[in-house]
């Protein structure tokens with residue numbers, strides 16, 4: 001009855017299935033076969049009861065075959081029409097391999113297979129260009145600033161000055177180094193927030209005024225004989241009763257020179273010597289120019305204050321530490337000198353101390369040799385030795401330090417008869 005039912009339904013079903021895909025048709029057939037097999041198995045059971053196992057086995061085989069064919073149709077072979085070909089083991093293995101290969105390949109594929117592979121075209125960024133331009137401008141500005149610093153140092157020929165001082169000032173290497181460091185730092189730029197105030201201190205005859213004279217000569221030569229003031233207290237203001245006049249003179253000279261220097265973008269150099277005898281009223285005037293609350297042009301100036309104040313402290317310190325070789329001026333010595341300077345006036349509070357130390361006998365020999373040559377005399381070594389032997393020395397740790405420095409050298413040489 002079912003058969004007849006299925007045969008009557010077949011055209012309608014067939015019509016529906018024809019629209020469906022082959023896997024659906026395969027499923028329907030499988031269902032039908034299973035039903036038929038079940039039916040025949042039941043019939044056998046009822047009649048003999050024996051071939052149940054073989055019927056089961058054949059049923060399983062049939063189902064697995066159908067499943068395999070179904071799998072093959074849906075997954076492995078893209079056939080247009082379904083068939084009942086049973087796939088062999090080799091075929092299945094081959095299919096597995098193909099599937100694995102396809103999977104592997106699919107992992108690497110980043111581009112569709114039917115188009116050319118090429119890298120995306122890089123877009124030129126405007127921001128990047130602007131950044132590069134900005135970096136170039138900054139580099140140029142830095143380079144320009146460095147060039148300007150060099151320009152300023154060249155303008156004052158500080159290398160030339162250093163060489164002159166090293167050649168003509170004996171036994172004061174540390175003082176010269178310190179002085180040059182300050183000058184190079186300050187004169188590298190034109191605009192400053194404070195004036196440079198340097199104080200030369202040391203015992204008599206060790207080269208403080210000598211160095212001041214060399215500085216004045218140098219800056220006069222590089223600044224067209226202008227913007228350098230040399231002030232000797234005993235010469236320019238010998239009478240204490242004339243202090244008010246001296247004050248007005250000093251103020252006038254400083255202000256006038258600063259105004260002219262500002263127009264030419266130059267830094268004036270003021271050298272004041274013999275400050276140990278300078279009246280306090282005049283020291284007050286100088287102190288006024290070292291203040292920070294002045295108009296800008298007054299902050300661009302170099303002041304050099306020369307005195308033998310603190311000379312005794314330096315002599316004591318050198319004799320006590322004769323065995324030590326200091327690379328820099330010790331802080332302790334600076335403090336000693338500053339203490340005795342403050343007793344005189346507080347204008348040294350803002351000053352950088354440059355201590356000039358005692359000269360050794362070998363430096364005195366250099367002074368004699370230099371002076372003899374200057375005077376056009378024959379530099380006989382035994383003559384120099386005997387002249388240097390006439391001076392007085394402190395003896396400490398096998399070293400001889402001149403008590404009067406090179407101060408008497410000129411006088412001794414002047415007594416010599418010219419060589420004929």
Ligand SMILES: Nc1ncnc2c1ncn2[C@@H]1O[C@H](COP(=O)(O)OP(=O)(O)OP(=O)(O)O)[C@@H](O)[C@H]1O
Nearest residue numbers: 168169170204205206207208209210308367406407
């Ligand atoms: N270190 C030195 N190198 C070369 N020459 C020197 C040195 N010290 C002194 N002289 C010579 O001695 C002379 C006197 O020195 P200078 O006037 O510099 O002494 P000073 O240290 O200023 O002493 P004072 O405080 O007594 O004035 C100078 O003209 C110079 O010729």
